[in-house]
Amino acid sequence: MLWSTLLLALRSIERNLLRSFLTVLGIVIGVSAVITMVTLGRGATAAVQAQIAGLGTNLLMIRPGQRMGPGGGGATAPPFKESDAELIAAQISGIVAVAPEARAAVTLVAGGQNWSSSVVGSTNAWLQTSNWTLASGRSFTDAELRAGAAVCIIGTTIQRQLYGGADPLGQQLRVKQMPCQVIGVFKSKGQGSFGNDQDEVVLMPLKTLQRRVTGNTNVNTLLVSMDPTSDTTRVKTALSAQLREMRKLARTDDDNFNVLDTRQLADTMSGTTQVMTMLLGAVAAVSLLVGGIGVMNIMLVSVTERTREIGLRLAIGALEREVLLQFLIEAVVLASLGGLVGVVLASGASVLLAQLMRVPYVFQPDINLLSFVFSAGIGVLFGYFPARRAARMDPIEALRHE
């Protein structure tokens, strides 16, 4: 009985193919909107998380000033010194690496090519804190670091722009008039989720940068890589205390530095994208509901149109629940087919939009399944009322219906 009712429903849908399609268009759009929104939203979340993971895991970024952004890091807050990094590494447990970092905007020249970029001065610890590995060449020797030797390690973008992809090892790179020997090339990290090119990077020993480029002994940032197994809260507390002591702050003074935890940053940013995903998903769900009302509308029309058929079925002995089931199944089959088309459409739309928006595409089985089940549920919900109307008809009056 159930099987034949199912076939009956399919036949009825097939007979009015265009109308059936238009009926479920709302559900098709609703389902594909929900799936696409959630898929893209989650892709964006994953991209942000990957980007922050690329900054370095369990990384603390310490800067002078009370907070990041405008107003922070003012002239009143003194910069760090290279010795601060050594002291932190020596004094605080649970830390894997500490890298002092200074940056300067420079023009790079090699082989007659110019390139405006920035250069980082640090130690070998920087490779660890910032998650870099070498594709070729070597890192700095202790002698080079101590003496401030004119050597540098470059990213693949710099390699491509200035050496045309040729092997740059041992070549000269002029950094703000200073000739510098390329001793290593970083392995490519690719594009960051903010659209920035992570491979546009030049690293030289901190002392080299301070003496030959910036002309001071300032360190802009301390990068601290924590042991992932350590208690991060304890490490941060100990670090703050150590920094206050090093910077000779009185008990009543506020911190004149700030500590940014990348894990916190990751949580905040992925939280934001998750909220966005939920909001978009909710808006799309409303359109799914509107689609359901469309199904109810057409099912009511269909029931009225088929009054005589219903009268006949009742007259030849169909039970109330059999007629109810027939129309309910028709609505559910209709809505589910709409859901199925929506799922297929969403896959295409998600892949396409993910590419356009430069967001990674990851198939989301749960939201696909959920949307499909939800569309079938809408069929039950909005098909019940028309089906009950059909089942409750008086066979004599229904047969007389014109």
Add this chain to the structure above:
Amino acid sequence: MTATSPFIRLRGITKVYGEGAAAFHALRGVDLDIERGEFVAIMGPSGSGKSTALNVLGCLDRPSGGQYLFMGARVEALSRDDRARLRRRHFGFVFQGFNLLARTSARENVELPLLYRGETAARRRAAAARALQAVGLAGWEHHTPAELSGGQQQRVAIARAIVTEPSVLLADEPTGNLDSQRSHEIMAFLAGLNDQGITVLMVTHEPDMAAYAHRVVRFVDGVVASDERNLRPAAAGSHRAAVAAELS
């Protein structure tokens, strides 16, 4: 079923539509006994209650009062679904407007009542083929109503009514939408079915058609006004030749 109980017995059946001053008394106390195997024509002017009586007899409608014994069982107070179960077992219906499902093949139309009996697809198909053969439509299984003439459509409807092998066939003006020749063809089929033992109850306002019945019951103002035996009904075979000619 006791020996004294007839096949069908109506006692004091009333049917009232509406309430109070607007109430319409369609049936005002109908007494009627019908034996198994009878061919009864129900006649009367419009508004006399003949169609209402047929609906009550076919358990499509529930009487407002009175007693209905069908095969010895009280059926006047049955629930909607119980009446439906009774209909699918014992009654076949033929309507004036054919009431075939549009864009559905003759075979599927005929199979419809079997669907509600839960018959298997193979048995439905076989039974439908037999029923269509019986009404002279073998080979027309895959035609939809739009591809059939009025007479053929009514024959499909008759096949649908007899496919369940009912004990009673109820026909409400079965020839009302047909021309004279097709009407006589249909009547020949009904008379033939009656010959095979099916009780036929038919509402008609055409004396020509009533002539096929063994018994003519006349309704006036919701009561049985006359109940006459037709000693020489028109023979089922009288139009067989015409039917055969059309089928060939």
